[in-house]
Amino acid sequence: MSARILDKNITFDRYSGGMVRSETQAGIPIKVVYDPKDIEHIEYKRDLADPGQYPYTRGIYPEMYRNKLWIKSFIVSYSTAEETNQAFKDYIAAGQTGLRLNADLPTQTGIDPDHPSAWNSMLCGGISSYSLDTYEKMLAGLPLENVDYELAHSSISSALLFYSFLVALMEKQGLSIANLRGSNINDPFRANIVYACPDFPTEIARRGCLDLIEFGVKNTPKWKPYAPNGVDPQQSGMNTIQEVAEVLGVATAIYGDIIRERGLKLDDIGATVFSMDAESDFFETIAKFRATRRMWARIAKEKLGATTERAMSLRIGIRTSGLSLQTQKPLNNAARVTLQILSCILGGVNSIDASSIDEAIGLPSREVRIFNLDTQHIITHEANVPLVADPLGGSYYVEWLTNKIEEGAYKLLDEIEHRGGMWACLESGWLRSQIEESRFKVQQEMSTGKRLVVGVNAFQGEEGPISRAIEHTSYRVPSKKLRLQTIAAIKKLRKERNQQMVRSALKEVYQATKEGRNIVRPVIEAAKAYATMGEVVGVIRMAYGYGYDPLGQISVPIFIDELTRG
Amino acid sequence: MIVQRNKIIRVVIGKIGCDIHERGATLLALTLRDAGMEVIYTGRYQTPEALAKVAIDEGVDVIALSDHTGSMRYIAAGIIEALKKYQMNDIRVIAGGLIPKKDIPILEKMGVTGNFGPGTPFHVIIEHIRTRVEKG
Numbered sequence: 001m002s003a004r005i006l007d008k009n010i011t012f013d014r015y016s017g018g019m020v021r022s023e024t025q026a027g028i029p030i031k032v033v034y035d036p037k038d039i040e041h042i043e044y045k046r047d048l049a050d051p052g053q054y055p056y057t058r059g060i061y062p063e064m065y066r067n068k069l070w071i072k073s074f075i076v077s078y079s080t081a082e083e084t085n086q087a088f089k090d091y092i093a094a095g096q097t098g099l100r101l102n103a104d105l106p107t108q109t110g111i112d113p114d115h116p117s118a119w120n121s122m123l124c125g126g127i128s129s130y131s132l133d134t135y136e137k138m139l140a141g142l143p144l145e146n147v148d149y150e151l152a153h154s155s156i157s158s159a160l161l162f163y164s165f166l167v168a169l170m171e172k173q174g175l176s177i178a179n180l181r182g183s184n185i186n187d188p189f190r191a192n193i194v195y196a197c198p199d200f201p202t203e204i205a206r207r208g209c210l211d212l213i214e215f216g217v218k219n220t221p222k223w224k225p226y227a228p229n230g231v232d233p234q235q236s237g238m239n240t241i242q243e244v245a246e247v248l249g250v251a252t253a254i255y256g257d258i259i260r261e262r263g264l265k266l267d268d269i270g271a272t273v274f275s276m277d278a279e280s281d282f283f284e285t286i287a288k289f290r291a292t293r294r295m296w297a298r299i300a301k302e303k304l305g306a307t308t309e310r311a312m313s314l315r316i317g318i319r320t321s322g323l324s325l326q327t328q329k330p331l332n333n334a335a336r337v338t339l340q341i342l343s344c345i346l347g348g349v350n351s352i353d354a355s356s357i358d359e360a361i362g363l364p365s366r367e368v369r370i371f372n373l374d375t376q377h378i379i380t381h382e383a384n385v386p387l388v389a390d391p392l393g394g395s396y397y398v399e400w401l402t403n404k405i406e407e408g409a410y411k412l413l414d415e416i417e418h419r420g421g422m423w424a425c426l427e428s429g430w431l432r433s434q435i436e437e438s439r440f441k442v443q444q445e446m447s448t449g450k451r452l453v454v455g456v457n458a459f460q461g462e463e464g465p466i467s468r469a470i471e472h473t474s475y476r477v478p479s480k481k482l483r484l485q486t487i488a489a490i491k492k493l494r495k496e497r498n499q500q501m502v503r504s505a506l507k508e509v510y511q512a513t514k515e516g517r518n519i520v521r522p523v524i525e526a527a528k529a530y531a532t533m534g535e536v537v538g539v540i541r542m543a544y545g546y547g548y549d550p551l552g553q554i555s556v557p558i559f560i561d562e563l564t565r566g
Numbered sequence: 567m568i569v570q571r572n573k574i575i576r577v578v579i580g581k582i583g584c585d586i587h588e589r590g591a592t593l594l595a596l597t598l599r600d601a602g603m604e605v606i607y608t609g610r611y612q613t614p615e616a617l618a619k620v621a622i623d624e625g626v627d628v629i630a631l632s633d634h635t636g637s638m639r640y641i642a643a644g645i646i647e648a649l650k651k652y653q654m655n656d657i658r659v660i661a662g663g664l665i666p667k668k669d670i671p672i673l674e675k676m677g678v679t680g681n682f683g684p685g686t687p688f689h690v691i692i693e694h695i696r697t698r699v700e701k702g
Contacts, residue, residue, distance in 0.1 A: 105584035105635065109611065117613055120583030120644065124635035154586070195586045198611060236589065327664070327683050360684065361664070362636055436592070443593055447688075456685040471667060477636035551611055 017459075020452055025281035026239035027441075028404055034396035042399055047294070051348070051389040055297035057290050057402070059348035060313040064389035065380075070344070071317075071351035072376055073098030074369065075152055077126025079478040081137035084127050088142060090366065095373045098148040098182070100353055101138075102126040103158060110157040110199025110550050112534035113486045117551050123478040125363070128486050130533045131493060135165040144170050146222075148351075149182035150317070152275075154232075155197035156205040157537045159186035159212060160523055167220070168527040183224035183273050183317065186212050189250045189422065193431045194232040198550040199537050202426065208519070208540075209254060214262045215520035217269055224315075226254060227273045231319045234277040237439030240288050241405055245412035246431070247274050248295055253422035255304050266306040272296070273315040273350070278340040280324045285340070286392060287401035289316055289347030295406055317351040318344045325360040328455035329463055330470040333357035338375050345385055346392055352376065362474035493530060499559070501529040506539050507563045513543035535560060575699050576626040578606045580617040582641045586610060587634035590663060590684065594630065597688040603695070614644030622654050627699045631661040631678075639669045642678045658698045662686065 023029045042048065049055065052062030061068065072095060078084045088099060102108075104126050106118035113128045122128060129135060144166070151162050163184055170177050188205035191197040200208060209226065216225025230238075230247035238246060251272065258264050274292065278285050296314040300306040320340040325333045334357045344352050354372045356364035364372075379385050392398045416425050425431045445451035452458040505526040512522045519540065526536055538548040538556065542564050548556035556564075577598055579591050588610060595607045606624055608617060621629050633641055638661050649655045660680035661673060670681045680694050 105586070109584040111584075117583060117611060120614075120633075120637055120641045121585055121635050124583075124585070124637055196610060326685065328685060362666070439589060439593070440596070453685075476666065480640070553613070 020450060024240070024284040024401075025279060025451075026241050026284060026405075026408075028241075028284070028401070028408070034400050036396065038396050038400040039403075042403070048393060048399075054301075054309070054312060055294040056313045057294040058390035058393050060293065060315065060350070061389075064348060065345070065386035066389075069097075069380065069386065070349055071098040071148055072096055072373055073100045073148065073150060073317075073351050074353045074356075074364075074372065075100045075102045075126070077102035077104075078363070079104075079123040079127065079482055081127055081129075081134050084138050085140055085142070087366070087369075088139075091369060091373070094370050095377060098150055098351055099142070100150040100152050101129075101162060102152050103129045103162070107533055108154045108158050108195075109197065110155055110533060110537040112532050113483075113490050115534060115549070115551070116553050119483065122483045122486060129162065129165070130490060131530050132165050132168055132527045133493060133530060135162075135169055139169065144173070145175055145179035146181055149180070150351075150353075151182070151184040151186075152319075152353075153185065154195040155191050155199045156186065156188055156208040157197075157199040157533065157540075159184050160208050160520070161527065161533055161536060163212060163216075163223075163225075164520065164524040164527040167524050171524075172528065177220050179222065180220045181222045183227045183275075184212065184216070185229050185275055186226045187229045187250060187275075189246070189253075189426060189431070190229045190232050192426060193435060194236045200541070200550075201544075201546065202423075204540060204544055204546075206257070206423075210258055210262060211518045211520050213254070213258055213269065214264065215518055217264060221270070224271060224273050226269075227275045227317065228254065229275040231275050231277040233435060234279065235321065235323045237435040237437075237442070239438050240279065240281070240284050241408035242412065242434055242438060243277060244288060244292050244295070244405060244409040245416070246434075247276065248292070248299060248409065249413055249416050249422045249425075251296070252299060252303060259304065266300060266304045266311045267308045269311065270308075271310050271313070271315055272300070273317050275317045275319065276349075278318050278320040278344050278352075280321060280336060280340065282339055282343050283398060283401055284405070285343040286347040287398055287405050289344070289349055290390075290398070290402045291406040291409065292316065293348075294402075295409060315351075316347075316349040317353070318349050319353040320344070320355045322355045322359050325355055325357070326453065326455050327360045327471075329461065329467050330357055330361060331464075331467045332454055333360065334371070337372070338379075341375055342379060342385065345379060348390055358470050358474035361471055362476055365473045367473070368470075490532065493532070497530040502526070502531050502535075503559060503563055505529040506531055506535060506560065509536060510539040510543050510564055513540050539564065574602065574604055575628065575695060576604045576606075576624065577628045577630055577695065578608065578617070578621050578624060578626045579630045579632060580608045580612050580620070581610045581632050582612050582614055582617060582644065583633070583635070583637065584611060585633050585635045585637075587663070588632070590634075591632040594632070594662070594688070594691065598692065598695070601692045603692075614641065614648045618645060618648035618652065618654070621649075621657055622652055626657060628695055629657055629659045630680075630695075631659065632663045633661075634664045636664055636666055638663065638665045638678075638681075639672050642673055642676055646676050646678070660691075660694065660698065662691070 048057045051059035105121040213225045228250040230243040234243040293314045297312045300312045356368040508522040512519045598605045659678045662682035
């Protein structure tokens with residue numbers, strides 16, 4: 001028998017791959033184990049209560065998922081209206097229960113596809129829905145009443161236009177807009193600190209947001225006209241505690257303004273939905289949802305005067321973290337998304353938009369979307385997870401962590417108040433600096449090996465055929481030809497629409513804006529006249545004395561120049 | 567053009583079009599600054615023409631393009647065209663962000679190098695910039 005020769009290239013380490021971190025992603029230091037002493041100050045009725053009971057820590061419905069699963073939703077927005085329409089139909093057949101709309105980047109910026117800055121991002125991220133006719137095609141054959149439509153766009157002009165498109169479609173078909181369901185992110189803070197949306201300066205964005213809430217409460221009572229967003233601030237860099245404080249701060253600021261300036265009560269507005277992030281830190285994410293529900297219930301009751309259960313019980317809609325997904329070894333993203341979905345369900349959320357495993361590479365392709373829905377079906381029917389409401393309630397660790405996140409978020413909210421409130425923190429740049437500081441900290445932790453991301457700064461390894469296949473199948477950006485077709489289509493629309501109708505509708509938008517009337521009804525009428533995104537944004541800006549083009553590159557069209565003079 | 571050795575490298579980082587993902591661009595700006603380069607970040611919503619003008623006016627050695635929409639080949643084509651128009655094609659162009667793998671040869675052919683994906687260690691990018699500037 002020959003002697004065994006050890007390969008010198010192999011170094012075996014029993015401890016390799018061990019933990020490098022003893023704190024959560026947000027930096028909360030964690031002990032090895034938790035015991036009854038860590039939660040002895042919790043009073044069940046006061047701090048937790050049964051699901052469906054104030055302060056809703058354990059969920060907002062007594063029976064939770066037994067009666068009503070979370071809404072399974074995700075953004076569907078491909079390059080053309082026809083393709084998007086077909087995709088919605090396929091996904092509904094596969095179990096999608098909420099329709100989440102989006103638009104390409106130029107449209108969300110408030111410019112039309114024939115604007116010089118549109119070309120390089122045109123049809124990227126979704127459809128170029130610059131006018132009502134694109135919505136007519138995109139939603140052809142799909143029900144409009146009593147379906148949850150979620151508007152996920154970045155800017156206030158998008159919130160305004162796309163809500164108006166939905167209302168206009170219903171009214172044109174003789175449907176009752178009282179049956180419009182769903183939600184609109186409509187968050188001027190996120191539009192500014194995350195996207196730096198150039199469409200509207202803050203004063204117009206704030207006014208548009210309040211007009212949408214006021215109009216929505218009065219005319220589309222099943223619609224949630226406002227859904228403050230923590231997803232994108234966190235994706236931009238905020239940590240979990242900052243996200244909770246930010247989203248609660250935004251809700252308090254906007255509702256404070258609505259109550260003060262428009263004479264509405266929180267009870268009139270009804271249910272509030274927060275759009276939140278599900279990051280990779282499993283328990284931190286679960287605890288976050290529990291803490292946010294409890295904090296909202298108390299803020300709604302004590303600060304904003306809510307008296308109804310509906311106004312105090314917070315709906316949470318999720319988008320799982322796109323940032324956590326990696327281009328390296330994309331197969332691993334399946335594990336990431338699955339864990340994030342699980343944390344949402346254990347945290348009792350009400351709707352889930354789960355990211356797709358190819359999302360770091362391109363827009364999601366069909367098969368991974370179905371995989372996405374199937375993951376949720378497996379968690380429901382095979383893993384049996386949703387059987388019990390708040391299954392982690394009472395866990396020493398989870399309850400302690402819930403308190404800890406709450407404590408940190410209240411501390412930040414105090415600081416915001418100290419600095420003059422949310423609007424002041426927006427104007428001073430303090431909110432943005434919060435994002436940048438955390439972003440830099442994460443980067444430093446990654447480069448010093450204090451935060452490991454598999455495939456990126458640890459466990460790089462080789463990519464195999466499955467990962468390569470994922471790279472090849474992800475949805476690609478549109479060709480030059482499609483971009484040219486889009487420009488041709490808007491030019492055709494401008495020529496063929498009823499010019500008199502467009503003029504008078506846009507004039508009314510201009511005047512309503514100038515006179516301080518609610519602009520939503522005039523914008524709906526402009527939508528019906530096939531006015532475009534760029535035109536509506538332009539006249540609203542001009543009514544405030546700003547230039548027509550948010551990017552200052554094109555001059556005002558002659559017919560608009562005329563109608564704003566006369 | 568004579569390339570001075572050890573001169574301070576000037577870089578403009580630009581985002582063209584309406585892509586909002588600026589984590590990479592801002593972190594790169596800080597990192598290049600810390601590596602001793604002079605860095606200008608244009609912010610978002612730029613046109614190729616405007617970025618080329620900034621690059622020329624500021625006398626930069628390198629234009630670094632960042633984009634996460636998958637449209638880098640269109641964006642880069644616009645920049646190269648603008649540089650040619652001003653006969654300033656000695657400014658080097660590098661790119662990073664979400665770049666489809668099949669577009670990389672197309673970009674290289676245009677003279678756009680680097681084409682770094684997310685998660686690329688910053689020292690790799692710094693080294694690439696130095697090498698390209700030294701090569702002239």
